[in-house]
Amino acid sequence: MPVPHPLTIILLSPLTAALVIMLVPRTNLLAVRLLSAIASSITLVLSSWLCWIYLSTGMHGLQFADRLSWVEGAGISYFVAADGISLSLVLLTALVIFCGTFASWTVTNRAKEFYCFLLLLVTGVFGVFLSQDLFFFFLFYEIAVLPMYLLIGIWGTGRKEYSAMKLTLYLLLGSAFMLVGMLGLYFTARLPSGAPAATFDLTVLSQLQYERHFQVWAFFLLYIGFGILAGIWPLHTWSPDGHASAPTAVSMLHAGVLMKLGAYGILRVGFGCLPEGAQAWAWLIGCIAVINIVYGAYVAMGQRDLKYVIAYSSVSHMGVVMLGLAAFNDVSMTGSVLQMFSHGIMTGLFFALVGLVYEKTHTRDINAMGGLARRMPGIALAFTIGGLASFGLPGTSGFVAELLVFLGTFRAHAESYALGGVRLFPVLALVAIIGIVITATYVLRLLQRIFHGPLDEAKYGDVPDAHTTEWVTLIVLSLVLILVGVLPSPLTNLIGGSLGPMLP
Amino acid sequence: MIPVELAQLKPELLTLGAALAIILADLIQGRGRLPAGPQAGRRWIGWFSGLLAVGLVAVVAGRWQHLSWPVQLWGGVVVLDRLGLIFKAIFLLGVAVVSVGSADYAAQRFRHVAEYYALLFFSALGMMLMASAGDLITLYLGLELTTLSLYVLCSFAKDNPRSAEAGLKYIILGATASAVYLYGSSLIYGMAGTTQFATIARTIGWFGVETGMIVGAIFVLAAFGFKIAAVPFHMWAPDVYQGAPTPVTGFLSTASKAAGFAAIVRVFLGPMLGAASAWLVFVVALSALSMVVGNLLALSQRDIKRMLAYSGIAQAGYALVGIATLSSLGTMATVFFLFQYLFTNLGAFLIVTAVGSTEGDDRISGYQGLSRRSPLLAAALLVLLLSLGGIPPLSGFWAKLFVFWSAASRGLYGLVFIGVLTSVMSLYYYLMVARAMYMEPPGEKPPVRLTLPAAAAILICVLVVIGLVYPRPLLDMAYAAASGFVSR
Numbered sequence: 002m003p004v005p006h007p008l009t010i011i012l013l014s015p016l017t018a019a020l021v022i023m024l025v026p027r028t029n030l031l032a033v034r035l036l037s038a039i040a041s042s043i044t045l046v047l048s049s050w051l052c053w054i055y056l057s058t059g060m061h062g063l064q065f066a067d068r069l070s071w072v073e074g075a076g077i078s079y080f081v082a083a084d085g086i087s088l089s090l091v092l093l094t095a096l097v098i099f100c101g102t103f104a105s106w107t108v109t110n111r112a113k114e115f116y117c118f119l120l121l122l123v124t125g126v127f128g129v130f131l132s133q134d135l136f137f138f139f140l141f142y143e144i145a146v147l148p149m150y151l152l153i154g155i156w157g158t159g160r161k162e163y164s165a166m167k168l169t170l171y172l173l174l175g176s177a178f179m180l181v182g183m184l185g186l187y188f189t190a191r192l193p194s195g196a197p198a199a200t201f202d203l204t205v206l207s208q209l210q211y212e213r214h215f216q217v218w219a220f221f222l223l224y225i226g227f228g229i230l231a232g233i234w235p236l237h238t239w240s241p242d243g244h245a246s247a248p249t250a251v252s253m254l255h256a257g258v259l260m261k262l263g264a265y266g267i268l269r270v271g272f273g274c275l276p277e278g279a280q281a282w283a284w285l286i287g288c289i290a291v292i293n294i295v296y297g298a299y300v301a302m303g304q305r306d307l308k309y310v311i312a313y314s315s316v317s318h319m320g321v322v323m324l325g326l327a328a329f330n331d332v333s334m335t336g337s338v339l340q341m342f343s344h345g346i347m348t349g350l351f352f353a354l355v356g357l358v359y360e361k362t363h364t365r366d367i368n369a370m371g372g373l374a375r376r377m378p379g380i381a382l383a384f385t386i387g388g389l390a391s392f393g394l395p396g397t398s399g400f401v402a403e404l405l406v407f408l409g410t411f412r413a414h415a416e417s418y419a420l421g422g423v424r425l426f427p428v429l430a431l432v433a434i435i436g437i438v439i440t441a442t443y444v445l446r447l448l449q450r451i452f453h454g455p456l457d458e459a460k461y462g463d464v465p466d467a468h469t470t471e472w473v474t475l476i477v478l479s480l481v482l483i484l485v486g487v488l489p490s491p492l493t494n495l496i497g498g499s500l501g502p503m504l505p
Numbered sequence: 506m507i508p509v510e511l512a513q514l515k516p517e518l519l520t521l522g523a524a525l526a527i528i529l530a531d532l533i534q535g536r537g538r539l540p541a542g543p544q545a546g547r548r549w550i551g552w553f554s555g556l557l558a559v560g561l562v563a564v565v566a567g568r569w570q571h572l573s574w575p576v577q578l579w580g581g582v583v584v585l586d587r588l589g590l591i592f593k594a595i596f597l598l599g600v601a602v603v604s605v606g607s608a609d610y611a612a613q614r615f616r617h618v619a620e621y622y623a624l625l626f627f628s629a630l631g632m633m634l635m636a637s638a639g640d641l642i643t644l645y646l647g648l649e650l651t652t653l654s655l656y657v658l659c660s661f662a663k664d665n666p667r668s669a670e671a672g673l674k675y676i677i678l679g680a681t682a683s684a685v686y687l688y689g690s691s692l693i694y695g696m697a698g699t700t701q702f703a704t705i706a707r708t709i710g711w712f713g714v715e716t717g718m719i720v721g722a723i724f725v726l727a728a729f730g731f732k733i734a735a736v737p738f739h740m741w742a743p744d745v746y747q748g749a750p751t752p753v754t755g756f757l758s759t760a761s762k763a764a765g766f767a768a769i770v771r772v773f774l775g776p777m778l779g780a781a782s783a784w785l786v787f788v789v790a791l792s793a794l795s796m797v798v799g800n801l802l803a804l805s806q807r808d809i810k811r812m813l814a815y816s817g818i819a820q821a822g823y824a825l826v827g828i829a830t831l832s833s834l835g836t837m838a839t840v841f842f843l844f845q846y847l848f849t850n851l852g853a854f855l856i857v858t859a860v861g862s863t864e865g866d867d868r869i870s871g872y873q874g875l876s877r878r879s880p881l882l883a884a885a886l887l888v889l890l891l892s893l894g895g896i897p898p899l900s901g902f903w904a905k906l907f908v909f910w911s912a913a914s915r916g917l918y919g920l921v922f923i924g925v926l927t928s929v930m931s932l933y934y935y936l937m938v939a940r941a942m943y944m945e946p947p948g949e950k951p952p953v954r955l956t957l958p959a960a961a962a963i964l965i966c967v968l969v970v971i972g973l974v975y976p977r978p979l980l981d982m983a984y985a986a987a988s989g990f991v992s993r
Contacts, residue, residue, distance in 0.1 A: 072977050074984070075910070140897040147896055150936060154944045162944055166936060173932055177925035180906075184913040184921065 007047055008081040009067045011091065012127050014043045015098070019120035022113060030112050037102045037116045044127070045095040052088050056491055061085075061498055063133060063204065071137075076187075076200035080134040085499035086338055089492055090130045090258075090265060093345040096481060097257045098123045100474040101250035104353045107360065108156065108248065115156055118148040119250060126254070129262050135183055135270065136201040139176065142266075145259060146172045149243075149251070157246040164239075164246035171229055171239035178226030179266070185219050186211075186274060207273040207502055213281075220278025223271045224286065231263030232319045234292045244312035249356030252308070256315040257349035261341045264322045268334070272326065272503040279329065284418050284425060287327035287410075291429045293320025294436035302443040307358065307365040310447060311351045314391060317436060318344045324433055325406035328426060331504055333409020335497040336402050342492060343390065343398035343485060350387045350478040354380055357471060358451070361464040367447065372456030377466040381452040383475040388448055390482045392441040398485035401493070407434065510578045513585055516565045516593055517633050523557040524626035531619030547618045551608020551958055554622040558601035558629075565593045575989065577639060581703050584639035584771075587986035591840055592636035592767040596629045599760030599847050606855040606962030607752035610862070614750070615661055625756065628654035632764035638771055641690040641700040648686065648732070651764055652679045655757060659749040671748025678741045682731035689724025692717050706776035714780040722777050722784050726791075729772075732765030733821045734758075734814075736794040746814035751861055754810060755854030758817045763843040769828055770836060774991050781831050788829045793923050795822025800927045803934045809857055810867045812934055813850070816893060819931060820846055826908045826920050835911035836987035841980060842908055845892070845900035845973055852966025853889045855959055856882060863953045869938055874947025882953055883942045885967045890935040892970045895928045900973035907980070 004010065018040030025032050055064060066082035083091065101119070108115050121144065128141025146169065154165035183201075190198035190209050198205060211219075225236075232240045240260065244252050272279045279286075297317030304310045318340065325337025357380055359365050362373070374381035390397035393404070410430040418425035456462075467475060485492055511518065531550060568590055575586035604622055611621050631650030638644035656679065660672025694700050696718040697708040709718065730738040746754045777784065799819030806812035824846070827839030857867060859882065864871035876883040892901035905928060909921045955963075973979065 071975070072980065074980075140902075143897045143902075147891065151939070151943055154940060162940060166933070166940075169936065170929060170933060173929045174926075177929050180909070180925050181913075181918070181921055184910060185918070187910075188913050 004047070006067050007051055008065050008083055008131050011044050011047050011095075012081065012124060012131060014040045015120040015127070016124040019117045019124070022117050022120070025113065027113055030109065033113050033116050034102070034106060037120060038099075040120060041095065041099040041102050041123075044091075044123075045099045048088065048092045048095045051083065052092055052491075052495060055083075055085060055088055056495060066133075076198075076202070077136045078134050078202070079137055080202060081128075081131040082133045083131055085495035085497075086265075086268070087130050089338065089342050089495050090261060091127060093261070093342050094123065094126050094130065094258045096477065097253055097345060097349045100349060100353060100477055101253045103470045103473040104253060104356060105248065105250035106470040108250075110156065115152070115248075118152050119254070122148040122152065122251075122254060126258050126262065130265065133203045134201045135186070135203050135206065138203070138266070138270070139179060139183060142179070142262060143173075143176055145262065146176070149255065149259075152251045153243060153247045156248040156251070158248070159246050160242070161246040164242040168239045168243035171236070175226045175229030175263075178222050178229075180226075182219050182222035182226060183270075185215070185222070186270075189215050189219070203269065203273065209274075211275060211277075213277050216275040216278035217281050218278075220271050220275040220282055223275070224267060224282060227263040227266035227271065228323075229263065230260060231267065231323060232260050232293070232316050233289050233323060234296055234316070234320075237293070237297075237316050240316060241309055241312035244315065244352070245306060245308040249352060252352035252356070253349040256312065256352060257345040260315065260319055261322075261345060264319065264326065264337070264341055267323075268326060268338070268503055272329070276503075280417075283327045283329055283414060286323055287426060287429050290320045290323035290327055291432050291436070293317060293323065294433045295439065298436045298439035298443065302439060302446075305367050307355050307367055307447075307451070308352075310367070310443065311348065311355060314351075314440065314443070315344070315348055317440060318348075318391075320436070321403055321406055321433070324410055324429065328406070328410040328413035329504075330409050330413055331497060331500055333406050333413060334500050334503065335493055336405025336407075336409055338496045339398070339485075339489070339492060340402035340406060343402045343482070346478050346481050346485075347387050347390045347399060350383060350475070350482065351391075353474045353478065354384050354387065357467055362461055367450045370451045370461075371454040372452070373461060373464070374452035375456055376461055376464045379466045379472070379475065383479050384452065385448060386479045386482055388444040390486070391444050392437055396483065396486045398482050398489070400486060401489040403437065405493075513576055513578060514583070516561060516568065517630060517637075519564055520561055520597070520626055520630045520633060523554075523561060524623040524630070526557065527554055527622045527626065528619050548608045548612040548958065550618050550622055551604050551611060554625070555601045555605035555608070555958075558597050558604060558626075562594050562597045562601065565590055565597060577703075581639045581701050582643050583634075583637050584702070585637055586989060588770065588836070588840070588990045589633075589636045589767070591844070591983060591986050592763060593633045595763045595844055595847055596632040596636070596760045599756055599763070599851065600625050600629045602848070602851050602855075602962050602966065603752050603756045605958045606755075606851070607858065608958035609956040610750070610752055610858055610959070616663070621658070621661060624654045624658050628652075628658070628756075629760065632760060632767070635764050636767035636771070638768070639702050641693065641702075644768060644771065645683075645686065645690065647764075648768070649683065651761065652683070655753075655761060658753045659745060659757070661753065662750045665748075667748035668750060669748075671745045674741055674748075675745045678731070682728045682738070685724050685731075686728035689721045689726075689728065692721030692724065696721065702771070702776040706779060709776065709779040714783050718780060719783045722773075722780060723787060725772060726769075726784060726787055729765050729769045730791055732768065733762050733824075734818050735791045735821045735825060736798040736818060739795070739799070739818045742818060743811045743814040746817075747808060747810045747867075751810065751854055751858040751867075754813075755851045755858075758813065758854070759847040759850045762817065762821060763847065766824060766828070766839060766843055770839070770990070773828065774831065774836060778831065778991070785829065785831070788825060789917075789920065792822045792825035792829055792920060795819060795825065796923050796927045797822075800930045803931065806934065807869055808867050809869050809872070809938065812869065812938075813853060813857070816931065816934070817850065819927065820850075820893070822927075823905055823908055823924060826912050826917070826924060829917060829920060830911045830915045831991070832911060832915060833984070833988040833991040834914060835908070836991050837980065837983040838904070838907035838911045840983040840987060841976070842904040844979065844983075845904050845970065848966040848969040849889050849892045849901055852963050852970065853886065853893070855963050855966070856886045856889070859953050859955050859959055863951065869941055871950075872938055872941040873945040874950065875942040875953070877947045878950060878952040879955070882955060882963075885963055886942065887939055888967055888970060890938055894932045894935040896932075898974045900970045900976070903973060903976045
């Protein structure tokens with residue numbers, strides 16, 4: 002291993018950058034931006050390299066582990082390790098923060114604090130994806146939530162203070178449920194010998210047996226707790242408000258990565274430790290996921306504010322992720338994690354674009370725009386790529402992910418959840434596909450309203466296209482979308498190979 | 506030749522000595538030669554008292570090695586053990602931080618500066634006695650010494666009618682609580698025929714739990730409930746906290762609260778543990794009510810001192826969860842909770858003191874744009890408030906975690922649920938202050954004036970709150986102390 006402790010370095014580089022930025026004088030904006038760019042580049046390079054090693058050397062299971070005992074008697078330790086799922090999501094996070102740094106190049110209002118909080122937030126996100134200790138998992142989760150309050154409240158737009166408070170309280174409510182579920186897991190876990198396991202080590206906890214009764218209620222608590230973050234209906238209302246009010250880079254991270262923390266938590270902790278509980282609630286997760294897909298898309302269709310459209314589309318897409326999990330087989334879950342990745346990149350791209358469009362036209366009202374493709378062809382092209390990925394056109398990452406999810410869902414739970422000979426999950430898959438049709442409708446309508454049709458020369462006669470640093474964001478994210486769409490096998494191998502412990 | 510008993514009481518005796526030394530030093534400096542009225546030239550007394558208190562903490566720490574087994578003095582009237590030592594360290598650290606933190610405040614506002622510090626030491630002495638009590642009467646002596654000193658401290662800002670009101674309210678309600686305590690003790694004495702804890706425990710063990718004993722215990726619990734400001738005995742707290750000089754409020758809300766908990770641990774996890782089945786439900790109710798009512802009432806406060814008062818009521822509820830577990834794990838959690846709460850809340854109150862001195866009042870709206878006016882101070886208050894709200898990785902998070910943890914280990918999931926949900930609720934009002942500081946424009950307001958000693962005290966508080974990210978050493982100590990006292 003040429004780099005010692007690679008995962009700890011991934012975790013510490015944004016944190017270190019945040020601390021160093023605090024010491025940089027307020028006026029030296031360039032240094033602040035460069036520090037942030039360097040830190041995110043380090044994470045990006047390291048995480049891509051780790052993915053490469055993991056695949057090329059045929060590794061499986063958890064790798065690159067670092068461990069440090071924290072509170073010995075209580076079984077809490079700093080324990081980071083990564084399998085294919087963690088690695089692909091870490092790669093996603095690194096990509097989004099890398100692009101987010103460039104997308105916030107234009108932030109000048111208290112930029113120093115902005116980058117500090119942003120990097121702190123990212124540290125939390127990396128921590129959640131890498132922690133194999135349930136306790137540190139929770140700790141990093143909370144570290145990811147709190148900077149959000151200040152980021153939205155200070156640098157946001159619109160009803161920012163309301164949105165920030167709503168988001169924070171919702172997410173902390175989720176963490177309250179998680180904490181109770183976690184403590185329950187900790188105290189119920191018994192080693193095969195009958196002694197209390199007394200550990201938060203997920204690798205240990207996931208191998209133990211739990212009573213069915215306990216699994217059912219503990220899984221439900223975890224589902225609600227993580228589900229709030231994953232934007233499950235009807236607990237999703239914080240997310241459109243939060244996304245719409247947040248500044249560009251924060252929306253990117255938030256919709257792109259933070260919501261995945263919820264789905265990842267359900268997968269890693271819920272499905273990993275409590276498979277029977279997951280089986281028992283699969284119908285509920287599936288039904289709510291389909292409501293998410295259809296309802297989210299339907300509401301997105303009715304929005305006039307560009308950011309709200311994208312925000313509700315996130316709610317809809319997270320439904321696909323949850324449906325894939327509910328179907329609970331290797332195909333659907335591979336699709337589900339791939340959808341997390343693909344949606345993260347896609348939403349990141351979308352929010353970056355919305356930020357650009359708003360910056361240049363000073364409006365987010367869809368009906369007030371039109372014909373902008375003539376003035377900003379680059380932005381229009383990137384928007385189209387994102388849009389096509391959004392409703393899953395073949396050749397984009399969205400297609401592969403959604404296809405896998407729906408394929409998996411059709412054949413899911415063949416023995417259970419049937420009423421009068423009609424099985425539940427194929428029906429769910431069919432209904433969900435209606436949601437995809439609605440998605441196509443609003444995405445195409447969006448493209449048409451914003452970029453095509455007559456151009457208002459008086460208002461938008463001289464709006465510029467994207468420039469320098471902004472291109473970095475757009476090109477990187479669009480390329481990844483297409484690359485994964487054309488060549489999905491590295492990612493699907495990475496994900497599929499690591500699903501073993503979570504499958505029934 | 507010093508009697509053996511007195512050598513054992515070195516920390517207490519030296520605390521008494523420190524109080525007298527402060528008065529003496531002030532006299533030697535020559536009060537007569539200084540002009541009458543508030544004088545900034547006497548801020549050295551603050552540093553001096555802080556130094557003395559830190560020295561006393563060192564003395565207390567030095568006793569740790571000698572008390573691997575509890576020592577009983579005078580036939581068990583005073584019990585010295587490690588648990589008591591930790592509580593004593595908490596009280597004295599409180600005195601140290603308050604002394605240094607209010608060095609300028611006291612010198613500028615109070616006429617009798619030396620007496621202010623001496624009274625802090627006297628009340629700490631009372632608390633130390635409470636933490637070592639092995640007898641209902643000893644406990645009462647400690648309780649009275651503490652509260653009598655605090656009555657005076659509350660009304661120390663003589664020119665301010667609110668301060669006088671606070672002192673009066675506290676003395677009337679405090680005297681009632683003392684009466685309730687004495688009545689409860691008399692019932693216990695009537696049933697057990699003794700006031701000594703060890704003998705009471707044996708009586709309960711032999712003869713079982715009798716009604717009179719239970720009634721007595723509940724009266725005693727009510728008196729302690731007053732001391733820690735738990736619902737429904739919390740009514741005095743917001744008014745007294747608001748009116749008292751802010752550093753005194755800080756002391757009242759931390760050290761004095763910790764003393765109440767020391768007494769609860771001594772009595773209820775000591776002799777009354779055998780009767781737990783009868784009184785446990787009341788502790789659980791106190792805890793749940795404090796968490797819910799304290800947090801609910803804090804939501805709508807506009808005055809930061811009142812808000813912190815209600816938040817303190819809620820915090821008492823969290824700390825009580827540890828007691829309700831009746832276990833050494835829970836006791837450890839409560840002790841850890843109180844330790845970190847001392848620094849968190851004192852730090853917050855010292856910042857409130859500084860902002861209040863600049864703004865002229867304590868409304869939360871006075872914190873507008875503080876992050877622009879005094880960025881470091883705002884960041885410090887943010888950290889402290891987030892710790893109070895239980896946000897990881899700050900100390901308040903670990904404290905709440907271990908409290909809930911101990912409760913979960915005893916199957917008290919109801920309390921855990923109430924605890925975590927009300928914690929989320931509490932974030933709302935803590936974040937409202939953050940909102941004022943970070944999201945609202947500063948307008949024409951000036952930066953906050955912060956003097957060196959106050960800044961030093963706040964810095965120490967923040968460092969402790971952040972430093973406890975690695976809580977193990979303190980937890981180990983607290984566990985060693987708790988498991989020496991509670992065997993379960």
